[in-house]
Amino acid sequence: MKKLTIALLSLSLLLAGCSPGGGGQQPKKIAIVVSTLNNPWFVFLAQTAAAKAKALGYESKIFDSQNNTALESDHFENAIASGYNAILFNPTDAKGSVINVKKAKDAGIPVFCMDREIDSRDAATSQILSDSYSGCIDLGKLFVKALNKKGNYVELLGIVSDDNTWNRSKGFHSVVDNYPQLRMVAQQSADFDRNKAMEVMESILQAHPDIDGVFAGNDAMAMGAWQALTAAGLAGKVKVIGFDGAEDAINSIKEGKLTATAMQFPKTIAELAATDADEYFKGKRDFPHKLPIPVDVVSAANIDKYTAYGKKN
Amino acid sequence: MSAPIKYALLAVAIVLVGYNSVYVRKLSDVRNAEKALDFDAKAYALRFLDTTLPAHPEKAIDLPLLAQALTADPARAFSWSHAQNNGNNRFFLVKGSGKITAIDSEYAYLAVEGVPQKVKLATRYIIGTAARDGSGLISVNEFTTTMDMNTVSEELNKLIRNQVLPPFKAAAKPGETVQFTGGVELQRDAAAPDLWEITPMILVIH
Numbered sequence: 001m002k003k004l005t006i007a008l009l010s011l012s013l014l015l016a017g018c019s020p021g022g023g024g025q026q027p028k029k030i031a032i033v034v035s036t037l038n039n040p041w042f043v044f045l046a047q048t049a050a051a052k053a054k055a056l057g058y059e060s061k062i063f064d065s066q067n068n069t070a071l072e073s074d075h076f077e078n079a080i081a082s083g084y085n086a087i088l089f090n091p092t093d094a095k096g097s098v099i100n101v102k103k104a105k106d107a108g109i110p111v112f113c114m115d116r117e118i119d120s121r122d123a124a125t126s127q128i129l130s131d132s133y134s135g136c137i138d139l140g141k142l143f144v145k146a147l148n149k150k151g152n153y154v155e156l157l158g159i160v161s162d163d164n165t166w167n168r169s170k171g172f173h174s175v176v177d178n179y180p181q182l183r184m185v186a187q188q189s190a191d192f193d194r195n196k197a198m199e200v201m202e203s204i205l206q207a208h209p210d211i212d213g214v215f216a217g218n219d220a221m222a223m224g225a226w227q228a229l230t231a232a233g234l235a236g237k238v239k240v241i242g243f244d245g246a247e248d249a250i251n252s253i254k255e256g257k258l259t260a261t262a263m264q265f266p267k268t269i270a271e272l273a274a275t276d277a278d279e280y281f282k283g284k285r286d287f288p289h290k291l292p293i294p295v296d297v298v299s300a301a302n303i304d305k306y307t308a309y310g311k312k313n
Numbered sequence: 314m315s316a317p318i319k320y321a322l323l324a325v326a327i328v329l330v331g332y333n334s335v336y337v338r339k340l341s342d343v344r345n346a347e348k349a350l351d352f353d354a355k356a357y358a359l360r361f362l363d364t365t366l367p368a369h370p371e372k373a374i375d376l377p378l379l380a381q382a383l384t385a386d387p388a389r390a391f392s393w394s395h396a397q398n399n400g401n402n403r404f405f406l407v408k409g410s411g412k413i414t415a416i417d418s419e420y421a422y423l424a425v426e427g428v429p430q431k432v433k434l435a436t437r438y439i440i441g442t443a444a445r446d447g448s449g450l451i452s453v454n455e456f457t458t459t460m461d462m463n464t465v466s467e468e469l470n471k472l473i474r475n476q477v478l479p480p481f482k483a484a485a486k487p488g489e490t491v492q493f494t495g496g497v498e499l500q501r502d503a504a505a506p507d508l509w510e511i512t513p514m515i516l517v518i519h
Contacts, residue, residue: 094458119458131398133463137441138402163460170460174467175440290453294400 030060030277031079033072034090035116037064039192039220041246042090044309045114045266049088052274058085067159067191069096076100080107086277087111088270094119094163110280112273115266117163117290126276126287128269132164132243135262135295136171139241142260142297143176143213146239150181151212154204156225158192158217165189168217168243176215185211190221197224205232213239219249219261226257245298247308253300260299266309269293352461358468362476365450366494366514372448373494376409376509377427383505391501395449397442397462401501406447407511408494410519413487420510421485423493432509434493434516436478439470443496443512473514481516492517 030053034046046062053060063079065072072092079087080103087104089111091097101111101123113127147153155172158165176182185208190197197216205211205228214229216222222242229235235257242249245263252258276287298306305312366372374393382390394403411423411432420433445451445466456462485491494515499506 117459121454121457129459131400133459133466134398134400134402134442141440163458166460167463170463170467174470178438178440288454290456290459292398292453292459294396294398294402296401 027057027059028085028281029083030058030274031063031075031082031084031087032060032089033063033065033075033079033087034114035065035072035092036067037062038066039218040248041219041244041264041266041309045090045270048267048270049114049274052271053088053277056274056278058274058278060088065092067092069093072097073100076103080104080109084109086280088114088273088277089124090114091116091118091162092159093161096161098123110277112276112280114269114273115164115264119163121289124289125280126273127290128272128276129290129292130164130264130269130295131292132167132262132295133171133174134292135243135264135297136168137175138297139215139243139260139262140172140175142299143172143215143239143241144179144182146241146259147182147213149179152183152185152208152210153213153215154201154208154211154225155184155187156197156200156214156216156221157187157189158221160189162192165192165217172215190216190224192218192220194220194224194227197221198228199224201225201228202231205229205234209234211238214241216240216242218242219244219246219258222258222261223248223252226252243295245295245306245309250298250303250306250308253298253303256300260297263296263298263306263310265293265295265311268310352457352464354461354464354468358465358472361451361465362469362472362514366448369448369450370408370494372450373406373408376407376425376432379405379407380428380430380505380509383499387505391499394499394501395446397446397453403499403501404443404446405497405499406449406494406514407497407509408492410490410492413485413489413491415487416485421481421491423491428509430507430509432511434491434495434511434513436482436513439473439478439512441470441498441512442466443498444469444473444514445496447496447512470512473512477513477516481513481518484518490519492519 032046032049034042037043050060063075069092098118098120104111110125113124117129186204188200190200214225219242222240226240229238239259241259242261249261394405396403409425411425414424415422419437423432425432453462495511495513
């Protein structure tokens with residue numbers, strides 16, 4: 001019996017030595033779970049996180065949730081079962097994703113949220129989030145000025161279960177609703193998706209051809225709205241505002257098409273998340289629950305200072 | 314065991330399992346319970362404006378001191394600022410006293426001793442997060458969601474519009490002196506302002 005115990009103990013120690021988290025030679029592994037890779041902004045976020053993880057000496061793998069909470073749940077289960085040591089996470093659903101983060105936490109795996117929030121203070125180790133609300137206050141001020149305090153406008157919302165959607169909408173309305181001559185004639189969700197935004201905008205234009213502005217909750221939807229407006233012969237007449245700082249939006253502002261966007265800084269967010277994971281592995285535990293990252297309004301007035309996804313060096 | 318007893322026991326078991334598996338509650342009760350768990354931004358904002366802020370007068374910088382520091386030592390001046398992020402837009406809680414020089418539909422204009430620039434109190438459009446962020450007393454880490462914190466900002470602005478401004482607007486006249494505490498937003502990379510716009514939070518006319 002004693003020999004058997006010693007043999008089992010030896011085997012356990014050997015296995016622990018070989019595991020990624022056991023202090024052996026293998027690098028730790030970081031799972032990067034993102035809401036969708038169907039939007040270039042999230043591709044950039046995920047790839048930047050992976051590059052930073054690699055630079056810090058870790059293995060990483062990107063998982064695409066395809067905006068599907070069930071698929072996201074599968075990714076978390078796979079990541080837990082496969083022995084990943086940390087998860088850099090861009091959630092699909094502020095409420096629905098909390099359970100996945102809790103599962104990882106219960107398994108001893110820290111989760112660092114990127115850009116999108118989950119509705120929990122303590123499930124994730126930290127949440128690095130764009131300050132969408134403040135950014136949209138500034139966009140709202142610009143919108144009021146661009147429309148000279150009057151006119152009809154349309155709002156395209158993102159995914160309705162995402163906090164960013166509402167923080168952006170609320171920030172914008174906290175300004176624009178003070179001006180009674182600015183009338184919102186339609187407010188519809190296009191799920192942050194360019195093609196859906198084009199279809200929704202085409203449909204809205206049937207009922208409301210006389211609009212002066214569009215506020216879209218992200219750049220993909222702003223570009224989709226622009227396509228619909230172009231097809232309707234309204235491009236240039238209608239001021240279109242997006243949010244993100246994506247490459248096509250920045251180019252569009254340069255070409256005098258889109259009026260403005262709000263530059264998020266996905267490089268900062270992704271690199272901070274990977275750095276937090278590194279510091280966690282080294283023993284740090286006192287991370288801020290939520291860390292808002294500032295966003296900048298980008299318009300024709302300052303476009304020269306910006307490039308896709310960030311500021312020029 | 315005879316068949317009737319077996320069936321009777323089976324029926325009792327089915328009834329017991331069924332009874333314990335299905336709960337019927339009024340939808341309104343469920344919704345009210347959910348509402349009770351919701352964060353009450355309005356109550357938070359009211360408590361902040363009526364109790365928390367007056368209890369911390371030390372959080373407000375004298376406007377003449379801030380105006381002077383912005384010119385002489387901007388780094389020192391911005392060390393008194395706050396924000397929920399580390400961006401260019403920074404917020405201050407300022408206090409002071411000034412004589413009303415003019416009033417229009419959007420502002421009350423003040424002359425404040427020791428402040429060479431014009432000073433105006435917003436009286437119509439209460440926009441932005443200066444009221445929430447100027448004092449540094451409200452932190453994002455207090456809240457379950459950033460939406461809750463942002464709703465506090467909206468409720469604070471509403472309270473200023475509906476509670477702070479009406480008595481002031483009814484009584485304020487040029488020539489009178491007003492004591493103010495309020496929020497100010499400044500850009501770190503901009504020059505010192507040539508005009509101070511204050512979101513008023515506490516106003517007393519003397």
